Amino acid sequence: xxxxxxxxxxxxxxxxxxxxxxxxxxxxxxxxxxxxxxxxxxxxxxxxxxxxxxxxxxxxxxxxxxxxxxxxxxxxxxxxxxxxxxxxxxxxxxxxxxxxxxxxx
Numbered sequence: 001x002x003x004x005x006x007x008x009x010x011x012x013x014x015x016x017x018x019x020x021x022x023x024x025x026x027x028x029x030x031x032x033x034x035x036x037x038x039x040x041x042x043x044x045x046x047x048x049x050x051x052x053x054x055x056x057x058x059x060x061x062x063x064x065x066x067x068x069x070x071x072x073x074x075x076x077x078x079x080x081x082x083x084x085x086x087x088x089x090x091x092x093x094x095x096x097x098x099x100x101x102x103x104x105x
Contacts, residue, residue: 002092005061019053019062023071026050030075051082052091 007015029046032038054063068076082088 002057005058015058015062016066019059019067020070022050022053023067026079027071027075030072030078034074047078047082048088051079052088054079054083055088056090056092 026046026049029038029043033040033043053059054067063079
């Protein structure tokens with residue numbers, strides 16, 4: 001999430017896969033919300049999570065280059081609007097996103 005453009009080919013493939021999965025999940029949530037099948041609160045939670053991923057340096061680079069073309073324009077606009085508002089926490093600070101230095105790389 002910090003250095004997407006500089007990843008090895010293997011790690012870049014994995015990063016792409018994870019972010020596409022996250023984006024498709026949010027696109028489903030977006031469709032449920034816009035069709036009236038999902039309430040505001042869970043929608044906001046999913047939107048914020050996806051925006052937090054995209055607010056990281058690696059997420060920003062991926063969204064600009066690889067992400068946008070694969071998703072519905074209305075969903076892309078909603079995500080871009082949330083990113084523009086800002087105030088998102090840096091998810092790289094969460095313990096689950098901290099590298100485990102004891103593992104062999």
